[in-house]
Amino acid sequence: MxxxxxxxxxxxxxxxxxxxxxxxxxxxxxxxxxxxxxxxxxxxxxxxxxxxxxxxxxxxxxxxxxxxxxARGHARAARPEAARTExxxxxxxxxxxxxxxxxxDREVVPLGSAFPAPELFPLERLARAGARAMRHLAPQALTAELTAGNVRLREALRARYVRQGIAVNPDDPIITNGAMEALNLCLQAVTQPGDTVAVESPTFYAALQALERLHL
Structure with a gap:
């Protein structure tokens, strides 16, 4: 069939x-x-x-x-397309x-998606852990880390850089909500609309979306 x-x-x-x-x-x-x-x-x-x-x-x-x-004929072999340089x-x-x-579509295996299958998430354990953490969370902690991120985490990252021989000031590390926020901040810091950015091919599709959104 x-x-x-x-x-x-x-x-x-x-x-x-x-x-x-x-x-x-x-x-x-x-x-x-x-x-x-x-x-x-x-x-x-x-x-x-x-x-x-x-x-x-x-x-x-x-x-x-x-x-x-x-096809115009079979005598001429197709030449490979030249690499794009522009x-x-x-x-x-x-x-x-x-x-x-x-x-x-549940019939589709999402090989084109960066997201894992929903059934792989330990939802019950996450719910229990979240409830346990909320019981011990001080109300002021909800807004205390809205700028550069958790102080202890930033200090741990700074210490790691120091061990690698890289001098980092205590206020240099910035904690983001994920890789995409970090990438967007970096692009906004060093580029302006119309600039050219070199990327690998293939590359992560969301990185291309960030370039598209910033007109790069």
Whole structure:
């Protein structure tokens, strides 16, 4: 029995073979295809990947999927695409949200998501630990660390740097709510809109979203 993505791929392939989708024509976006075919984003992605592997469509950066022109002959071998050296604007958020939206489907294994499976969280133990901590929490502690973070933690970090031979003033460390807040603070401190930032490829999608938001 054919899977949903195979059925969708075959339907699109037939439209391409019959000329309903012409060479160079843009395929529906993932979101549009989800609505039209009443399937998940993951199903659409799998169908597009299958058509791409068959040489029928091609992905264009920040633009979508397009019908590939027919091959002009088999005598000339395809040359590998030259590495890109110029900087390009970042436009990733729409794709990220489409991928993350697919994680709502319980049939999907979210390999495109940075979040672990919900069933892996020890929710009952976390609830007990949270309740136990709240019973011993002084009310003033709720606002005492709103600036640079917990003093003891900052001092521990400073001592660690000192052991590595790095001189750090007591007020230098800043405790953030996570890696993304730290990354955003760093980018805002050393860049301005329009600057070029070098990143690895592939890289963490949320880092690209931070660049996009800051117009880098």
């Amino acid at each position: 054919r899977t949903l993505y195979e059925q969708l791929a075959e339907s699109l392939e037939q439209r391409i073979r019959e000329g309903q989708l012409r060479p160079g024509e843009r395929l529906p976006s993932v979101r549009q295809a989800c609505t039209q075919a009443q399937v998940s984003a993951a199903t659409v992605f799998q169908a597009y990947y299958l058509l791409e592997s068959r040489g029928l469509i091609e992905a264009r950066p920040r633009s979508g999927y397009y019908v590939r022109p027919p 900087s390009t604007p970042v436009a990733i958020s729409e794709l990220v949200f489409e991928v993350l939206d697919s994680t709502r």
